[in-house]
Amino acid sequence: MNAAPAGAPSPAAFETADGYLRAADEAGLLSLVDGLPVVAGEYVEPVTGELQCLVEHADPRLIARAPMLLDALFRRHRDCSSAVVRLPGRLPAPAELQPLLTYLEYTPASPPPTEAPASFETTFEITLETTFEITEAADDDEEPIARWLARAIHDAAAERGHTGGREGGAQAVRQLLTSPDRRSYLVRVPGTREPVGHATILTDAYDDVSDTPFVELVDILVDDDALRRTATAALVAVCARTAAAHGTPLIGNVAHPLPLDGRDPAAGAVAALRRRGWTPTHRYRYAARP
Known part of the structure; x- marks a missing residue:
């Protein structure tokens, strides 16, 4: 680690x-x-x-x-x-x-640069045939971001056994999209119209228990199977650069589904993140009323 x-x-x-x-x-x-x-x-x-x-x-x-x-x-x-x-x-x-919920801090082996341009755009070539770009989202990019956020919120609730909550989920998406400190980065493949992935962060997050400001990685998702691993790593690097420019840690979280046969279905996801430079900071645990 x-x-x-x-x-x-x-x-x-x-x-x-x-x-x-x-x-x-x-x-x-x-x-x-x-x-x-x-x-x-x-x-x-x-x-x-x-x-x-x-x-x-x-x-x-x-x-x-x-x-x-x-x-x-x-x-x-x-x-x-x-x-x-x-x-x-x-x-x-x-x-x-x-x-x-498990919260983790991104702790890469080498600190990212602390300079943050007003906008971000870079290109990655992963094979001779495949190239993707990471760009900062514009106002007219809200529709796909809203869909991804809604999907993440709905899936997390469903995995906890909650099948309703559409209205609450829609309100949560609206609050995220309208937050003044919200920034989203998109994965685009040249020649295609729609982005294939995103990372959405809140740059002014604050944990009052520990008196710690941080940048929160709210959601990250890449729909393209071929690009997923490399593009996800690129999105994390961009978010880490933004956090470094703010002088605060980058914090993400893993939502845990209901236990399956006494096992934690998200344990493997947490272990994989730890291998990629994420360190657990704190957790929330749950108990239903008897």
Whole structure:
């Protein structure tokens, strides 16, 4: 696995910041379970509409006693159908908490350039016959980007057993497309009209738990089978260059489907990303109300 380049933010930067518990206490979100701190509140998942108990911090000693923690949470938040608990990247996950989201930081062996042009365009030749371009999306490119984002949101929800949520998904797409810090990069094959892939990022993302600004890789997808591996790597490199220009880490995430026969279907995807220079920073785990 690649080490983080000198001067790059460490994955450990996503640990709970010193002032976070104080701020949570002032907001009325800090409580104690068995004398140990927990930051939890009720949260409506925007795509599925599920009312969740979202735990942004729990003392590691409580996470190790997950059944007791979950029992306390569900007694306090009686209308919540599930609990979602944030875990630091290096903390072992108890069996009672299913994988939901894994966040990873891109840590290439060599740091990308920090200069970011106002627009981006480059050409890659992968064989004598095949060439593709990476260009920054323009206003009239929103339609294919919207389709890809909608597909990613719908597929992630369906893999968690949610078959509805079309309205919530459409709203989430609209919010992404209209975010002032949203940037999208497209893969184009010369001579074809429609792009064959994209990467969409938010450049002003912020993790309040760790007090960490970052660039969020919201979605990346290449529909062309022949180009997928090389074009995906090129898109990641462009996004990393943008993040470096902002002086912040590039963070992406893997959404985990429901377990299959006790196995995590996304474990292989996380392992593959780690081999390509991604380092887990933190995770969200899920437990349904008994």
